[in-house]
Amino acid sequence: MTQKPSAGPVAEVLQGRSRSTQGMFGDWIRSRTPANSWPVVAGFAVFAAMLGLQQLIVPGTQRLLTSVFLFVALAQAWNIIGGYTGYASFGQVAFFGLGAYTVAVLMNNYHVSFWVALPVAVVVGVLFAVVIGVPLLRLRGHYFAIATLGAAEGAREVVNNMTSVTGGGGGITIPTFGSEAPTPYFGKPGFYLAFLVLAAVSVAVAALIARSRFGYAMVAVHEDEDAAGAVGINTTVVKVIAFAVSAAIVACAGAFYAFQQIEFYPTDVFDASFTVLMVIMVVIGGSGSVVGPLAGAVGLELLSQFLRVNLGSFNQLIFGAIIVLVVVFFPQGVVIYLRDAWRTRQFSILDNVRRYRL
């Protein structure tokens, strides 16, 4: 009764023509369909503009833009695990702190050069992500958020109590003066470049991942893990890798931040408000897209700096009020609102509010 498979059209489709078999990385390069390569061009244009801007900036803004670049990198990193994969981590600051302390301990206690300490910091971040990721990524939604928040608070307390190695509550200092500086201090222009490159790399990584096979796997895990498993996606591996990639970027940012700050305490680099700011920037910008977190980071950081400089003791109150208004008027995120509005030509904010109200 059983027949040999006939050579009908269906069989031909299902067997699939022989296709190139490079590894996963192979298709990362060819994965972007030529149609939408304008974001790549736009990306390089912005990068070049920022480079040029460095020479002729108004005094006082070099350090401001450096912190904008820092938050662009952090927002993109959070977007990879929170936006694409849908696992909103409240513990990313753990990797930031661990990256910072790895560099500080290596440079201060063991006199290691920054360029050696940086990759070690990234490895430490990734290892911690895998160690806490495997058990915690079984949790979902708010439970995952609170568990990772707990991991971050735990990491801070461990660093806080390892007084002999990390100086604990007394803080730690990276030697940057005279002979005993393992690596000459970059100075303001140096850190401007460092964080600009870090921001560009994190945007590039997010963009590459978005269109790659791995990117689709992350979105599948986000939408429905059972369906993802049914089509052959190893959901555990996808989640842990996304968590580790995000951790790597955040740890790298922490390492540069530590070298820039020179002296800091555990509460500075494990400050939960870093994580909250990352979440706000991604969600208000528009999570699950590349431009969303970018716009969210640049917009919010400039806004908070503007308010801080000009409004003195009212600045945080106004900042809070603005967040409330933006969330109410653009629940799906500003960038996604603009994109949909552009596509459907309906710019009305009121309809947007009505769509989400109870």
Next chain:
Amino acid sequence: MSQFLQAAAYGVVQGGLLGLVAVGFSLVWGIMNVVNFSHGALAVTGAYIAWILNIRFGVDPFLAIPVVAVALFAFGYVLQRGLINLVINAPIFLTLLLTFGLNLVILNGLQLLFTADDRTIDTSYASQSFAIGAVNVPYGRLAACFLALGITVALALMMSRTRLGHAIGATGMDRGAARLMGIRARHIYAVTFGIAAALAGVAGTMIATVGSFNPTTTPGQLTLDAFVISVLGGLGNMYGALVGGLVLGIAESLGGLLLTGTWVNAIAMAVLIITLVIRPSGLIGKAMYGGRVEV
């Protein structure tokens, strides 16, 4: 040995107070799936109201509780009806951001009104304690512990025995279906948030009576405690907050005895993470509440 008993006793009464802080937060989260970042700020608002009543009119904090509860209920009702209802259908983390913005507004508003100094409601009895053998039990925290128990039982009874309770529960389970049954979801959500705000206010009053509070650091600490305890105890069960509070209180108190004081935070987080890994929906929570969320 007496140190062990003292630590355990203090852990229990501290746990009761922590349970009181968390019960409102757990209600809002369980029913409306809203993580209320401004829970701590609402509690401190309640504390300031009780403090003013005490300073200006000499009202005892326990007598001020009804006034604080009514004021916070109204404030909570308006917040939900006017603001949070606008984003209920948005992705879950939007309500988190909205309440984060709200927290900044309330927190900075209080700071500008009352300066950032630490305040307390000075009562003759709150910090006194009676001794059973070598163990001292403080009156203030003990009263807060009983209040927490009373409120949790009342809340559980209200949820299971009254029409309002069923309406809240139904709306929490399935908003669409509840509306088909004629339940005015907007009103019910606003009432639920109002109750939670009132509970936060009562907790704030107790915190002010047994300890001190300020508008800048206390709100964040209370919200974090409420978040940890609600998850530890588990959602969807009215007694979850109380159980979570007691477990956390005792763990921190005994932990503080065995290791130095600075390990207390790490212990609390370790207890939380271990519980979640073993029972992903909390000690006595219902599984349904854990997984129904996505960004």
Next chain:
Amino acid sequence: MMQRVSASAMVAMAVVVAAACGGGGTTSGSGSSVTFAAPVSQTGAFGQAEGLYTLQGYKFCVQTLNSKGGISFGGQSHKVNLVTEDDQSVAATSAQIVDQFNDQGDKLILSPYGSAGTTAVAPVVERNGQVMVDSNGADTAIFTHGYKSTFAVLSPSSSYVTSIIDALAGLSPAPKTVAIIAASDGFSQHAAEQGVAEAKAKGISVVPSATAYTSSTKVTANATDVSSALIAIKGTNPDVIIISAHLNEAVAAVKQASELGVKPKDGFAATVAPPTPAFISALGKSSEGVFGSTQWVPEISASDTVFGSAHEFLTNFTNTYGWSAQQYPYQAADAAAGCEALALAIEKAGSADPAAVRTALAGLKADTFYGHIEFDSTGMNTVKPMYVIQIQKSAFVTIYPSSLATKQAIWPAVS
């Protein structure tokens, strides 16, 4: 109208970028005025509290200097212009602000409130060739990195607990045992460390052990629950419990001590907290009799041309900002002294050039309303002593050194 909202959002973004780059306050004028620049905490944990008192101290000093014609050097008198920016009580933001001040040409820096902020700013000042007078950052760690451009007018953290021990040793009956609860931050740990050494020197034993402050009686900085430390002390019944920490821990310790039945035989003492109005408002009656070490008391005899005597400073300051004479924030006095030191150095150097001001500060020896200001090679003012006050009927009463004591200490203080 709504339709245009998103378009205007774009315009707003552009405006924000431009304005944020402008930076607040006026750029430093040349010639006629001298600019003092200070990151201050107007929001966050210190906002509307210690940060506010520091800002008031700086403003009061600049007002007073300008009312006397400003600073005279190079044959002219120059008005002083104070530029401040809110650091949201975040150390990293303080560092960013001082860097931005440098970009705007402001080289004369007054420190933010607190050791954390000052620690973060010190390396920035060093690298930019600015010069900073530290008014409220006492942690000795700041001065161990060989920085040449930071000068602290206030006594270092090492003297906070030692002054209490010395005051206690002078009482009758002098306490034989003390327990020390110390917060985990560097400032509190260093202070406790020196305190234990001083206690040993004065023959006072530390319970439950000399190093307890690093283990069983060590608590997290700014914690509001110190029950674990108190339980560790329970049963050793010390004569005095000393809290080397900040406001939160001191308030929690006093309240929770009665809850846990841990009563010191004679009384409580604490660093930083008791001489601030917030301590009294937080504890009410149970703040009575508590000892506190403070940087400044109005009873000191020194006086100067800017503020006059200590008492004159107190009356003028409290009238300007509405404080009561009995409950004044000593942080404002520290701030005013820091600003005055900078002004004196500029007059001594005869120019506002940071290098000249730095050498002038290094060699400065001045008697002011704040006491004697002189800096050692690392920039610390080890000459000025600390004083100890006791809270009596909700007022700060100076009781140590005895030469300045206005009233006898009520001892034992525990009611």
Next chain:
Amino acid sequence: MIAPVEVPSAAVLEVRHLAKRFGGLWALRDVSFSVSEGEILGVIGPNGAGKSTLVNLITGHLRPTTGQVLIGGRDVTGLRPWVIAHDRVARTFQIVKPFRGLTVRENVAIGAMHGNERDRSVRDALTTADELLDLVGIAKHANATPTQLSVADARRLELAKALATRPRLLLIDEVMAGLRHHEIESAVELIHRLRDSGITIVAVEHVMKAIVSVSDRILVLHHGSILALGSPSEVLADPRVIEAYLGHRYLDRRSS
């Protein structure tokens, strides 16, 4: 019971004494059968008979309480869903589970990318997706989002997504429920074409008419255990099936 026929090459799917208990309720009790290559096995039974539980146990979405599942002779009991999927086993879900954030075309492409013989690149996967959308007849919705599809089209998307992983065994969980008459016709015709291309199919339905016309053999589940297993005609004639499934009146009318 019909002993599993030992065919020379191991059966594509073999289930031995499979059982699943949820608390006190036995959803499936001691089920054993095997499916040989190129065969279409229909599985039928009233709601709650354990049909979906059976599918979930085979594809690893549920762990069996007792019993074994063998794919091509290899024991895959208790393995994770994606491991089994890589053994060229694909499935559709009774309640459709599309990736809502993506377009219909991207949904199918994900199957191609991550199925067992992967299309190396996204672009290849997208071209395979287009071909499969043609095959199942929803090519015109390629750029729509799954939520905009009709019930029938959403089921076709599920099918296309499963096919994209190039299965040799396909489990279809109620693809034809709720379809109109002519839609059932085209669905049956499509399933036959899939079988002709070499895919072994287990079709779970509760629409009797659909199952009879598509299956080579039919397995009837009742309260978690096998009531009957045989050719459509045998099963339809079996009094136990009629009595349990179609009720006495149908039995009496037939016999009178």
